[in-house]
Amino acid sequence: MDxxxxxxxxxxxxxxxxxxxxxxxxxQANEPLFPGFTRVVWRDHVAEMTQxxxxxxxxxxxxxxxxERIMRHVLAPNKVNLxxxxxxxxxxxxxxxxxxxxxxxxPASVWSPAAITTASSQRVRTTLALLNxxxxxxxxxxxxxxxxx
Amino acid sequence: MDxxxxxxxxxxxxxxxxxxxxxxxxxQANEPLFPGFTRVVWRDHVAEMTQxxxxxxxxxxxxxxxxERIMRHVLAPNKVNLxxxxxxxxxxxxxxxxxxxxxxxxPASVWSPAAITTASSQRVRTTLALLNxxxxxxxxxxxxxxxxx
Numbered sequence: 001m002d003x004x005x006x007x008x009x010x011x012x013x014x015x016x017x018x019x020x021x022x023x024x025x026x027x028q029a030n031e032p033l034f035p036g037f038t039r040v041v042w043r044d045h046v047a048e049m050t051q052x053x054x055x056x057x058x059x060x061x062x063x064x065x066x067x068e069r070i071m072r073h074v075l076a077p078n079k080v081n082l083x084x085x086x087x088x089x090x091x092x093x094x095x096x097x098x099x100x101x102x103x104x105x106x107p108a109s110v111w112s113p114a115a116i117t118t119a120s121s122q123r124v125r126t127t128l129a130l131l132n133x134x135x136x137x138x139x140x141x142x143x144x145x146x147x148x149x
Numbered sequence: 150m151d152x153x154x155x156x157x158x159x160x161x162x163x164x165x166x167x168x169x170x171x172x173x174x175x176x177q178a179n180e181p182l183f184p185g186f187t188r189v190v191w192r193d194h195v196a197e198m199t200q201x202x203x204x205x206x207x208x209x210x211x212x213x214x215x216x217e218r219i220m221r222h223v224l225a226p227n228k229v230n231l232x233x234x235x236x237x238x239x240x241x242x243x244x245x246x247x248x249x250x251x252x253x254x255x256p257a258s259v260w261s262p263a264a265i266t267t268a269s270s271q272r273v274r275t276t277l278a279l280l281n282x283x284x285x286x287x288x289x290x291x292x293x294x295x296x297x298x
Contacts (some may be wrong), residue, residue: 027264048229050218069199079195079239083232087248087256090228099236107236109260 010039018135019142023056024063026138028131029095033120035127036075036098037132040064047090062140064106070141071098074134075127081110098127101141106142158240160189167284168291172205173212175287177280178244182269183259184276185224185247185283189213196239212291213243219290220247223283226274230259247276 004010016028023061029037035089040063042052049057077098084094095108104120105112153159165177178186183225189212191201198206217229226247233243246259253269254261 048217048221049231050214050221050229057214065199065206068197072197072199079234080199080237081232081236082198083230083234083258085228085232085258086257087228087230087231109232109234109236109258111258111260113262125207 004045007045007091009088009089009093010045014036014041018138020061022144023059026063026067026142027136031110033104033116033124034097035124035131036071036077038067038071038096038138040067040094040096042092044092046092047086049084049092052092057083060092060094064096066141067096067138070137071096074137076131078106100127153194156238156240157192158238158242159194163190167287170179170212170291172208175212175216175291179282180259182253182265182273183246184273185220185226185246185279186259187216187220187287188245189216189245191241194240196235196241197234198241201241209241211245214244215290216245216287219286220245220283223286224279227255 014025014027016030017025018028019026024043025041027039027041029039031037040060042060046052052060064082068082071077071080075098078101079099081097081099082094084092086092099106100123102119102123104116151241159178163174163176165178166174168175173192176190176224177189189209191209195201201209206296213231217231220226220229224247227250228248230246230248231243233241235241248255249272251268251272252265253265
């Protein structure tokens with residue numbers, strides 16, 4: 001696939017990279033209100049899931065669900081939100097977001113206007129304290145499973 | 150799985166049903182600003198994708214991607230948005246949303262505050278005119294492929 005120079009997700013290194021495989025990159029999103037916010041970025045410049053081959057689509061979803069599983073295990077959120085939007089950057093990337101009843105927007109989406117509360121600040125601190133463990137678990141899982149690619 | 154009486158997605162009939170199989174229900178969302186808004190509701194009361202069996206998770210994603218494929222074919226959106234949130238109703242349901250550059254919220258998410266414009270009203274009318282064809286294509290596809298279940 002083409003790598004348009006104007007596409008920020010086609011860069012050789014992405015901000016917040018945790019894991020990079022031959023197929024995808026897992027990044028810590030820069031979303032201060034939602035520290036449990038991970039993105040899985042497909043490396044090829046493709047806009048829609050149904051433009052991928054069956055095999056690639058399966059591999060990408062497998063990565064998304066592996067992230068969800070590790071996120072649930074380490075961060076223990078009340079809910080996980082999954083989304084592939086791409087309206088601003090039409091290059092496939094999945095948002096995998098740990099949500100808590102006391103986070104800054106719950107039960108609204110993280111794309112809805114946030115109502116910051118004291119409780120949400122405590123939630124941010126609690127989640128930040130777990131981030132190293134979470135990232136280590138992601139690295140361990142994906143390095144183990146994707147070293148051959 | 151339990152079917153809590155308080156869960157609206159456990160009802161025997163859902164508003165806007167287009168297709169019902171043994172595993173999932175496809176509904177037209179009641180979202181007047183976004184007529185190309187389809188939901189795929191898993192019939193069992195399960196909160197997270199990683200709580201499903203591998204087979205069920207595959208089948209649900211296959212349905213979501215089949216909806217996306219038919220949506221792109223019939224409605225020809227500029228982008229498709231996919232999301233499984235479940236903060237308000239923690240019963241698995243996927244949002245499959247046809248997006249256009251001139252719709253009521255683009256490039257923001259449909260969960261962001263909408264700025265309604267004249268262009269978006271025209272977009273709503275154009276999409277509404279295609280809905281019967283879209284729903285017929287969904288019925289034809291899923292009835293053909295899921296009659297045996």
